[in-house]
Amino acid sequence: MPQTSKSSGAGAASPASAPDQGEPPPPEGARAQVAAGDGEEGATVDDQGDPEIVKSPSDPKRYRYIELSNGLRALLISDFSGADGEGGNGESAEQEEEQEEEEGGEEDEGDSGEGSEEEEGDRAEEEQDSDFEELEEENPVKKKKSSEKQAAAALCIGVGSFSDPDELPGLAHFLEHMVFMGSEKYPAENGFDAFLKKHGGSDNASTDCERTIFQFDVQRKHFRDALDRWAQFFICPLMIEDAVDREVEAVDSEFQLARPSDSHRKEMLFGSLAKPGHPMSKFCWGNAQTLKHEPREKQINSYERLRDFWRRYYSAQYMTLTVQSKETLDTLEEWVREIFIRVPNNGEPRPDFSHLQQPFDTPAFNKLYRVVPVRKVHALTISWAVPPQGKHYRVKPLHYISWLIGHEGTGSILSLLRKKYEYMLTHTQKCVVHFVFQYLKMLQTLGPQQRIYEEIQKIEANEFHYQEQTDPIEFVENICENMQLFPKQDFLTGDQLMFKYDPQVINAALSLLKPDRANLLLLSPENEGCCLLKEKWFGTCYSVEDIPEEWAERWAGDFELNPELHLPAENKFIATDFTLKTSDCPDTEYPLETVSSYIRFHLISPMIQKSPENLVLFDLFVNILAHNLAEPAYEADVAQLEYKLVAGEHGLMIRLKGFNHKLPLLLHLIVDKLADFSTEPSVFTMFSEQLKKTYFNILIKPDRLGKDIRLQILEHCRWSVIQKYRAVSKGLTVDDLMTFVRGLKAELYAEGLVQGNFTSAVRHTHTDFLTSRYQVYPTCRNTSGVLGFSVTVETQATKFSSEFVEAKIEEFLVSFGECLSGLSDEAFGTQVTALIKLKECEDAHLGEEVDRNWFEVVTQQYVFDRLNKEVTLMLLHLHVTLPTSTHPST
Numbered sequence: 001m002p003q004t005s006k007s008s009g010a011g012a013a014s015p016a017s018a019p020d021q022g023e024p025p026p027p028e029g030a031r032a033q034v035a036a037g038d039g040e041e042g043a044t045v046d047d048q049g050d051p052e053i054v055k056s057p058s059d060p061k062r063y064r065y066i067e068l069s070n071g072l073r074a075l076l077i078s079d080f081s082g083a084d085g086e087g088g089n090g091e092s093a094e095q096e097e098e099q100e101e102e103e104g105g106e107e108d109e110g111d112s113g114e115g116s117e118e119e120e121g122d123r124a125e126e127e128q129d130s131d132f133e134e135l136e137e138e139n140p141v142k143k144k145k146s147s148e149k150q151a152a153a154a155l156c157i158g159v160g161s162f163s164d165p166d167e168l169p170g171l172a173h174f175l176e177h178m179v180f181m182g183s184e185k186y187p188a189e190n191g192f193d194a195f196l197k198k199h200g201g202s203d204n205a206s207t208d209c210e211r212t213i214f215q216f217d218v219q220r221k222h223f224r225d226a227l228d229r230w231a232q233f234f235i236c237p238l239m240i241e242d243a244v245d246r247e248v249e250a251v252d253s254e255f256q257l258a259r260p261s262d263s264h265r266k267e268m269l270f271g272s273l274a275k276p277g278h279p280m281s282k283f284c285w286g287n288a289q290t291l292k293h294e295p296r297e298k299q300i301n302s303y304e305r306l307r308d309f310w311r312r313y314y315s316a317q318y319m320t321l322t323v324q325s326k327e328t329l330d331t332l333e334e335w336v337r338e339i340f341i342r343v344p345n346n347g348e349p350r351p352d353f354s355h356l357q358q359p360f361d362t363p364a365f366n367k368l369y370r371v372v373p374v375r376k377v378h379a380l381t382i383s384w385a386v387p388p389q390g391k392h393y394r395v396k397p398l399h400y401i402s403w404l405i406g407h408e409g410t411g412s413i414l415s416l417l418r419k420k421y422e423y424m425l426t427h428t429q430k431c432v433v434h435f436v437f438q439y440l441k442m443l444q445t446l447g448p449q450q451r452i453y454e455e456i457q458k459i460e461a462n463e464f465h466y467q468e469q470t471d472p473i474e475f476v477e478n479i480c481e482n483m484q485l486f487p488k489q490d491f492l493t494g495d496q497l498m499f500k501y502d503p504q505v506i507n508a509a510l511s512l513l514k515p516d517r518a519n520l521l522l523l524s525p526e527n528e529g530c531c532l533l534k535e536k537w538f539g540t541c542y543s544v545e546d547i548p549e550e551w552a553e554r555w556a557g558d559f560e561l562n563p564e565l566h567l568p569a570e571n572k573f574i575a576t577d578f579t580l581k582t583s584d585c586p587d588t589e590y591p592l593e594t595v596s597s598y599i600r601f602h603l604i605s606p607m608i609q610k611s612p613e614n615l616v617l618f619d620l621f622v623n624i625l626a627h628n629l630a631e632p633a634y635e636a637d638v639a640q641l642e643y644k645l646v647a648g649e650h651g652l653m654i655r656l657k658g659f660n661h662k663l664p665l666l667l668h669l670i671v672d673k674l675a676d677f678s679t680e681p682s683v684f685t686m687f688s689e690q691l692k693k694t695y696f697n698i699l700i701k702p703d704r705l706g707k708d709i710r711l712q713i714l715e716h717c718r719w720s721v722i723q724k725y726r727a728v729s730k731g732l733t734v735d736d737l738m739t740f741v742r743g744l745k746a747e748l749y750a751e752g753l754v755q756g757n758f759t760s761a762v763r764h765t766h767t768d769f770l771t772s773r774y775q776v777y778p779t780c781r782n783t784s785g786v787l788g789f790s791v792t793v794e795t796q797a798t799k800f801s802s803e804f805v806e807a808k809i810e811e812f813l814v815s816f817g818e819c820l821s822g823l824s825d826e827a828f829g830t831q832v833t834a835l836i837k838l839k840e841c842e843d844a845h846l847g848e849e850v851d852r853n854w855f856e857v858v859t860q861q862y863v864f865d866r867l868n869k870e871v872t873l874m875l876l877h878l879h880v881t882l883p884t885s886t887h888p889s890t
């Protein structure tokens with residue numbers, strides 16, 4: 001679906017788990033599981049939240065639902081946490097804005113819907129390379145935005161591209177752009193964006209089939225002002241003719257950007273299969289052709305039609321609004337009523353598509369489509385059309401079914417595919433389809449399983465119960481859409497919780513997923529040349545044929561079940577004991593972190609550094625161990641227990657995070673797999689090849705190679721990546737690996753850190769400048785006891801020679817030295833004060849403190865109160881300017 005991507009930040013992805021279209025179901029009674037209500041400390045008698053809205057016990061925010069007399073429905077969210085979110089003085093606000101500007105410099109990727117797919121290769125590679133020795137100082141990767149929360153608002157209109165007039169495809173999307181071009185009250189064309197930019201905010205919008213969502217965030221002290229400016233787009237947008245012509249170009253370029261995306265192409269191709277006249281087949285993107293050139297030829301006044309569409313559909317009774325800020329509920333209510341009461345209500349009924357529920361009840365569906373992809377990928381999509389399931393949101397039958405189909409543990413489709421890997425290379429498509437149908441047939445034969453349903457239910461409930469606070473702009477975006485779909489009490493839970501096991505409802509959906517109702521879509525570069533059809537808008541080349549008779553016959557009637565496919569066994573990793581809950585510290589700022597624990601082990605062995613061969617074997621060992629764990633540890637993964645194995649310089653690091661209760665079970669599993677380590681020759685070969693590629697990629701990346709050489713100079717004994725690359729290239733065997741592993745296990749020394757308490761952690765910032773051409777960053781380091789200050793410069797080799805760069809760095813060091821010696825005591829004091837502030841700063845994540853402590857363990861320094869010591873020392877320096885120290889001495 002088209003999405004605007006104006007400001008950096010806010011990636012407007014629609015929530016995947018939202019139920020399908022359909023009217024909000026009627027409210028039901030009995031609410032189980034989750035604690036209801038408000039009644040939090042800090043709520044004054046006058047500032048009541050709404051006890052009917054079911055929220056997570058770990059959610060400190062307060063909620064109130066109101067309906068304005070114009071029909072607009074709003075959810076007010078107050079997240080005042082007791083601490084002053086403003087940072088106290090003007091100084092911090094300035095810093096904040098500076099930071100924003102830096103961040104603004106980085107371009108967003110635009111709205112390609114499949115960035116993740118494309119980046120995957122790179123990321124897997126990053127994962128494998130894992131140096132840990134300079135945990136704190138290294139890693140010039142930019143940290144997330146400051147933890148200081150923004151205020152945010154989102155508005156959802158229950159109208160989307162389905163309402164586009166036939167002669168103006170893309171009009172709803174176009175209007176979503178146009179309303180932002182100034183209002184009667186604030187006429188400047190890009191005034192709102194400029195305002196947000198100045199105050200550290202961002203905004204975005206997206207148009208879906210039956211809904212359009214707008215959202216923004218901004219620094220809290222500017223929220224009232226921003227809200228008023230934003231609301232004018234729904235009250236009195238200017239939409240002047242002049243701007244219309246220009247903005248068509250913006251919509252057109254969004255379409256042009258989307259064109260090379262295989263997922264967008266596939267979506268549009270699916271749309272084209274819908275029954276003739278069904279809105280599903282509309283071209284919702286819009287482009288210059290549909291919004292400008294064709295209307296001109298046909299003498300359609302698209303400017304007038306835009307205003308008509310606004311008057312007809314941007315009406316208060318279709319709107320749901322969510323606002324979140326630190327103000328009291330009473331204040332938020334006052335603001336929302338004052339501002340949004342002016343949104344007009346045209347009294348028209350809501351657009352209704354309920355008579356069009358079966359778009360794919362057509363012969364065009366249930367075929368085999370071959371498609372030529374843009375990227376070199378092979379992908380198979382099996383689809384079934386099922387009736388709208390929105391009214392079953394309390395049961396979520398499709399979630400239950402897709403959970404099982406997507407399962408990765410023993411007995412799953414993926415598990416079988418992994419085993420048949422080699423066979424698969426030749427029999428891909430038919431074989432995969434067959435496994436999926438066999439699995440579904442098994443599910444249909446066995447019927448819905450209460451035990452499995454309850455496991456999923458428990459996992460979702462745990463996640464909701466111990467949820468982490470999300471970014472306000474994402475949160476309000478999600479909730480304002482939920483308000484269109486669920487009754488009031490389920491605004492916060494409707495898209496996540498599984499409320500009720502209902503085998504009949506699950507069976508009804510499950511029984512539809514039969515081979516003879518499936519549509520197959522096969523993406524493959526090999527289809528090139530045999531696809532003579534062309535999709536109208538994206539130009540996707542495809543062909544259509546009947547499902548091959550041989551396949552259809554095999555699936556018809558009673559095709560055999562596969563004995564290797566079976567239901568997942570009971571998940572032993574689901575936490576049920578939460579006795580270490582947070583209720584003892586209700587007034588901390590981030591109370592939810594405490595249900596998570598961290599376990600880390602460092603298994604050190606002198607074997608590893610003995611030779612480059614050993615280092616390579618160690619890397620192979622860790623990668624294969626992770627591979628061996630993938631299946632048995634999948635259950636832990638879905639139960640929100642995270643684990644990671646890292647090949648360090650001197651040992652294996654095992655990091656675990658998750659609910660206390662079952663975390664040790666996961667550790668045992670890992671240790672067992674380590675103790676009984678074994679591997680197949682084919683797996684060994686696959687990982688050897690992969691590792692060779694990884695080393696090679698390090699060798700061709702200047703920053704990685706530079707680091708390797710720097711460390712070689714600093715450390716007594718270090719094998720270079722080139723040596724490792726040579727070692728893996730000359731060929732190692734499974735026997736080599738097993739011999740190495742036996743030696744490793746014989747000489748193992750373990751250190752560990754277990755942490756589950758909540759204390760302050762510090763955030764580290766890095767000076768990092770990123771431009772398209774080169775990277776420059778200075779860092780302070782402590783490498784195996786060698787203190788250092790390094791300046792790293794990366795440029796294109798063809799632009800500057802390394803001698804030239806070197807000279808520039810020397811020049812900088814001289815001038816910086818002069819700058820330092822010329823620094824006044826006062827200026828130096830300011831710097832020290834800022835650094836103290838930084839080191840004293842509490843952070844939102846327990847994980848960062850764990851990282852800090854872990855650094856002490858890994859480097860065997862064990863100075864767990866390092867920050868306090870550093871702060872104390874710095875305060876000593878400042879004793880002249882600061883009269884007394886209030887900091888606890890250590």
Ligand SMILES: [Zn+2]
Pocket residue numbers: 002003004005173177251254
């Ligand atoms: Zn757009």
